[in-house]
Amino acid sequence: MQRVFITGSAGFIGFHLSQLLLKEGYQVHGYDGMTDYYDVRLKQRRHQILLQSPDFSATEAMLQDDDTLQQTVDRFAPDVIIHLAGQAGVRYSLENPRAYIDGNVTGSFNVMEAARRLNVQHLLMASTSSVYGANTEMPFAETQKADTPLTIYAATKKATEAMGHSYAHLHDLPVTMFRFFTVYGPWGRPDMAFFKFTDAILKGDPIDIYNNGEMYRDFTFVTDLARAIRLLIDAVPPTPAGRPEDMTPINGDSLSPAAPFRVVNIGNSDTVHLMDFIVAIEDATGTQAKRNFMPMQTGDVPATWANADLLNALTGYRPQTHYKDGVAQFVRWFRDYYQL
Template sequence: MTRVLITGTAGFIGFHLAKLLLAEGFRVHGFDGMSDYYDVTLKERRHQMLLQNEGFTATIAQLEDNETLWRAAEEFQPDVIVHLAAQAGVRYSLENPRAYIDSNIVGTFNVMEAARKLKVRHLLMASTSSVYGANEVMPFIETEKADTPLTIYAATKKAAEAMGHSYAHLWNLPTTMFRFFTVYGPWGRPDMALFKFTKGILDGTPIDIYNHGDMFRDFTYVEDLVRGIRLLIDAAPVRPETPADIPAGDSLSPVAPYRVVNIGNSDKVRLMDFIEAIEAEIGKPAIRNYMEMQKGDVPATWANADLLQTLTGYRPHTEFRDGVRQFVTWYRAYYGV
């Protein structure tokens, strides 16, 4: 029975991944700090659901608490570590950048140290499409340089990728970094667009639409995303003997068992089409507050997911209107509206 340590199991993505792995018979230990960046009650409800499965155990502590993290990891003895916990949010990084350094760099280092000491067979860590920053060639592909992050959030994730590569090289630690593209779905984060738009439309309050709606996003349904992670668990990278052994289009490092993989829907959706889908599902128009582009934001994201499909035979496929329907149904049930 495979044992997987997941950081961030009270979070949106970690909860869905843990639920999927438990359903497949994995043993899962969650590590989560229950930070108050958004409604802690939502996080507690997610954990309560996971704890109904006898295959799930959890430790509540911050990633920066290295002693507690190591104790939990050493006791659980994971075969695989999936590191999802992070200080998230592009906009919040403008207000509180130190939180990103503490969690996303110091916390990630602590996770990598645990993985090294325990000699896990695969370390998987979350990055973000935000690392592509000012890149303009789309769809984004993993083999392109990503050296122009526009926010401290993106910079800390890029730093985590670099640290992961060094550990993979130094300790022969198989490491996969996956870059997420605008994840949405039931049990989502209240600070994300779909949640805020749905709440605003139902409440009859204005929704803020940046860059006057002239934006595109590669919206990725959360269940598609965690299916991709689940399959990547079994696709641990192997250090190539020579650079010539690396297939075309593969981001595999020539000097380490290390790879970067996009997980996205490979579909560039206009923001206004996304909003109109929410309006149609709710049956009520939004009060639209058009605004200028937010500092650090980008006008478009779009993933090339060919590498994910090559490695796993899978690519995300949920049409955004179907995903919006699932979210609105959950939101109405959860909040009783």
């Protein structure tokens, strides 16, 4: 039974990934700081569900608590580490940038040190489509430069990617970074737009729509994302010395020439107009939104769109849930969870 250590296991994505791995026979240990960035009860409920499996165990502590992190990893002795924890949210990074340095840079460094010491088979870490920043050529491809981040959140994620490459090079540690594109679905984060929109619409409150609705996003359903991560566990980047001379190159591969390191987009490869997404929520709730159109927020980008060809080449898989189906599933969960 393969042992996987997941940081951020009580989070939105970590919860779904843990559920999938447990279902497929993995032994999982979750590590989560249970911060109050959003309703802790939601995080606690996710962990309660996971703890119903005998193959799941958990530790509640911060990534910055290095002693606890290292001791926990040593006890569990994982084969694979999947690092999802960190301070999320583009807009909150304008208010509290230090939380991003502490959680995303220092915390990620501690995780990399744990992976290096245990010489795990594969270290997989979460990044974000926000690292593409001011890039305008779309769909975004992993081989594009990502040197123009527009927020501290994006900058800390890009820093994690750069640190991951150095660890891969220095220690022959296989590292895969995945860039997420606007993840949504059941058990989502209350700070995210799809959650806020649904909550406000059902309460009869107005919703704030930025850039007057002229926004496009590559919406990725959370269980599709979890499936992609699960498949990437097995797509271990080879070391430069371990690559055969006749290895067939993958078109558009981001595999580093100097390290067992790769960046992979996880997105639907479909860009959806924000107003269409809002209409899907209205249809699922049966309620018309009160729309409050606003100018663009600082640090936001008007569009994201993933090229997911590399993911498909490595795993044979592409996220494919249509946004209308995904929204309907989320609204059903929302009504059930909040007993509406």
